[in-house]
Amino acid sequence: MKRELLKFLILAILVAILPTLLSGSYLVNVLIFVGIHTMLAVALNLLLGFAGQISLGHAGFFGLGAYASAILTTTYGINPWIAMVAAAVAVSLLAFAIGFPILKLKGHYLAMATLGLGIIFFIVFNEAVELTGGPSGFSGIPNLKIGSITFDNDLKNYGLIWLFTLVTVLLSVNLANSRIGRALRAIHDSEVAARVMGVNARLLKVQIFALSAGISAIAGSLYAHTMGFISPTSFGFNFSIELITMVIIGGLGSIYGSLIGAFILTILPEALRTFQDYDIIIYGIILILMTMFLPGGLVRGIPGLLARLRPADKQEEG
Amino acid sequence: MLEIQAITQLFGGLTALCDVSFTIRQGDITGVIGPNGAGKTTLFNIISGIYRQTSGRILLQGKDITGLPPERLARLGIVRTFQNIELFGQMSVLDNVKVGLHTKSHSGLFSCSFKLPWHLVEERRIAESARRWLDFCGIPDLADQRADSLPFGKGRLLEIARALASEPGIIFMDEPAAGLNSRETQDLASLIRKIRDAGITVVLVEHDMELVMDVCDRILVLSLGEKLAEGTPREIQENTSVIAAYLGEG
Numbered sequence A: 001m002k003r004e005l006l007k008f009l010i011l012a013i014l015v016a017i018l019p020t021l022l023s024g025s026y027l028v029n030v031l032i033f034v035g036i037h038t039m040l041a042v043a044l045n046l047l048l049g050f051a052g053q054i055s056l057g058h059a060g061f062f063g064l065g066a067y068a069s070a071i072l073t074t075t076y077g078i079n080p081w082i083a084m085v086a087a088a089v090a091v092s093l094l095a096f097a098i099g100f101p102i103l104k105l106k107g108h109y110l111a112m113a114t115l116g117l118g119i120i121f122f123i124v125f126n127e128a129v130e131l132t133g134g135p136s137g138f139s140g141i142p143n144l145k146i147g148s149i150t151f152d153n154d155l156k157n158y159g160l161i162w163l164f165t166l167v168t169v170l171l172s173v174n175l176a177n178s179r180i181g182r183a184l185r186a187i188h189d190s191e192v193a194a195r196v197m198g199v200n201a202r203l204l205k206v207q208i209f210a211l212s213a214g215i216s217a218i219a220g221s222l223y224a225h226t227m228g229f230i231s232p233t234s235f236g237f238n239f240s241i242e243l244i245t246m247v248i249i250g251g252l253g254s255i256y257g258s259l260i261g262a263f264i265l266t267i268l269p270e271a272l273r274t275f276q277d278y279d280i281i282i283y284g285i286i287l288i289l290m291t292m293f294l295p296g297g298l299v300r301g302i303p304g305l306l307a308r309l310r311p312a313d314k315q316e317e318g
Numbered sequence B: 001m002l003e004i005q006a007i008t009q010l011f012g013g014l015t016a017l018c019d020v021s022f023t024i025r026q027g028d029i030t031g032v033i034g035p036n037g038a039g040k041t042t043l044f045n046i047i048s049g050i051y052r053q054t055s056g057r058i059l060l061q062g063k064d065i066t067g068l069p070p071e072r073l074a075r076l077g078i079v080r081t082f083q084n085i086e087l088f089g090q091m092s093v094l095d096n097v098k099v100g101l102h103t104k105s106h107s108g109l110f111s112c113s114f115k116l117p118w119h120l121v122e123e124r125r126i127a128e129s130a131r132r133w134l135d136f137c138g139i140p141d142l143a144d145q146r147a148d149s150l151p152f153g154k155g156r157l158l159e160i161a162r163a164l165a166s167e168p169g170i171i172f173m174d175e176p177a178a179g180l181n182s183r184e185t186q187d188l189a190s191l192i193r194k195i196r197d198a199g200i201t202v203v204l205v206e207h208d209m210e211l212v213m214d215v216c217d218r219i220l221v222l223s224l225g226e227k228l229a230e231g232t233p234r235e236i237q238e239n240t241s242v243i244a245a246y247l248g249e250g
């Protein structure tokens, strides 16, 4: 537990000093996205990496949060903070209700069902033009405010979003190392044995699905209020796959891995601007390579890989 | 303590259990024996709530528990181990046993995420109990290993430790000695007695007749889904239809 605290402190310090080392708002802007993506990847990892339940529709929950915030504040003039809380609660409740029937499904069937869910949300974002603005997007979303501080520039937004991201990471690490985290991993390894030991697998899966959707919705609200403009393309199937790739790269069940996965997959497309139209192909290739060579993800896999590359002092099992 | 009343289980056209009735007495070590395919595992699956029987009832201390799901039965003190070991392979040995304490703890999503003080107290208690049960089963030194790295015999012990951690009233073990060498089997026999002496009723499916005759107070014999006989080890050994069933099987 001491080590967990140390890891978290190092991360917090890095987050605090990084913007002072970077010149120009472009890089700070990229780091804002790293933060949002980290929240989403960690949320998905709770479901995918711990409970072992796939969701190919998480971009949809992200979008629901963003649109709920946009509509409540811009169309109905509600305070952005209240809108954010309302969006998170509503999306969690929705996921809870959907979760009961959908999480009875396993493996490929669950993948198909959540894929369908994501597609339905995407269609709604596009077609409910009066509410969402349709394909041309929704603009004029107000910034968040605390007292006289308005979060209207990159540095302030960086602080705001990374505060939320750090809290998400900390709470998720706590959860992972608790009775609930163990029950989730138990479901992952043997659902029948977990149930025999008294874990209400069905309810717990639905709860974690709702929590995961709720965190994604908060990330969506933050995104909407920082950007001021949203459009359906940010919340499509491609983005769901991108989120899964982040989780796999970092390692299933590794919270800090998700952060690293989010970092890599946010920086990479920026660095490889020319490949823009091929991003989904690149994610596909990454997914295949990771599954073949580093199924445990980078964080767990790299030490093992290094050990294999150093045959001279390899240790035999006693 | 546990009454099995006229249990029948059909799988399509196959009758896995046919009108089996039996009473398990509190504090006994009860053996369930019978040739392969007799329906022993099916009976355990029904009692532990994994299968829903075609007909028949199960009473625990006189209360009807027919059709309750496994997680409810666990809270009522019914646990089991599996014929094909079902460990949480990616977790540590200690964490496996901690999952066994799930019913003995209460922190939810919220108090776990925010590490509320009572949750920390509970976690300490869970860790202490889990270590005690590893001690009880004679594997305290394996606590930090990954469960799927354990040799077979130790895996069986871990499964028992995990089940005991929930402090059950009754534990069902499906072929706990399968795959163990003779030394390990002897240790298992004394562990089974130790479990009974701790006040836990034991029911085991087992093919190792020496073990069964040695530790069991009563024995239920199944053959092709039907109850062939029940009685003390001595009565069973002298029962001609039981001998015939086993000889017929080879």
Ligand SMILES: Nc1ncnc2c1ncn2[C@@H]1O[C@H](COP(=O)(O)OP(=O)(O)O)[C@@H](O)[C@H]1O
Pocket (backbone or CB within 6 Å): B011, B014, B016, B034, B035, B036, B037, B038, B039, B040, B041, B042, B043
């Ligand atoms: N889930 C199932 N579906 C269909 N048949 C089953 C199922 N489980 C067990 N059986 C059948 O029921 C019979 C009894 O099996 P089982 O209870 O495993 O026997 P035992 O444990 O005594 O060796 C076997 O013929 C087996 O094939």
Ligand SMILES: [Mg+2]
Pocket (backbone or CB within 6 Å): B040, B041, B042, B083
């Ligand atoms: Mg069997």
